[in-house]
Amino acid sequence: MRRSLYLYLFILAVLINVFTYAYFTKIGSFEKERLEKQNKRLTDSIATVSQRIDEANYFSLENNQNAQNYLEVSAINGRYIPFDKLIPHVTEKLLDLNQNPKGNPFTGQEQIGAQKFIINKVKVINHRWVIADYSDSEYWGEVLLKYFVNEDESVDFVVIDSFLYPKSTN
Structure with missing residues (x-):
């Protein structure tokens, strides 16, 4: 067992x-x-x-070899600004204009209400154009700018076109 x-x-x-x-x-x-x-x-x-x-990122200065080459060839007085330094420089100069009491003049919009229009985001597209997003906390829009870097490294902007979206009813 x-x-x-x-x-x-x-x-x-x-x-x-x-x-x-x-x-x-x-x-x-x-x-x-x-x-x-x-x-x-x-x-x-x-x-x-x-x-x-x-x-x-197809339309960006970081990925646009032709625009980078243009910057090298057309260096101001032999002074070449690399694109990785140019992008923050242009962005900073544009955002500095938000301090204006009437708002950023390059939004392409006049002040509508109590709030001024300021630029929130900036994208440097190539050696000549910038697209930016702006708002006054009630309305928002986008603007296409042309920019020029001067010999003294100041930056001039020209509004090409601006669009203000209709106020949403949400």
């Missing part, structure tokens, strides 16, 4: 070990497949996001 009990316990232990081995083997392969699928999906997502960023 004792022998039979030990034999049954031995067979039960072997079966438990076989099923445990099969379970953990399948779990390992399942996790490996799941991680491979997730890795592929994340790689595709990264590629998609990278492509969208490249498309969004």
Whole structure:
């Protein structure tokens, strides 16, 4: 009787070990497949996001080699301003004009209410153009500007076009 009990316990232990081995083997392969699928999906997502960023930055001085070459060739009095220094310089000069008591004069809009129009965001498109977003906390719009860097490194702006969006009724 004792022998039979030990034999049954031995067979039960072997079966438990076989099923445990099969379970953990399948779990390992399942996790490996799941991680491979997730890795592929994340790689595709990264590629998609990278492509969208490249498309969004197509019109920017950082990615426009022709505009960068133009800046090198047309350096003022032999003084070349690299584009990575020009972009913050132009942006800073435009945003400094927000301090004007009547608002930034290069929004292309007169003050409507109590608040003045100020420029919030600036994107330097190339060696000559800037697009900016402006608002007075009630209305908002966008403006396309032409800019010129003078010999004394001051910047002149000219409004090409401005658009004020209608006030939303939300």
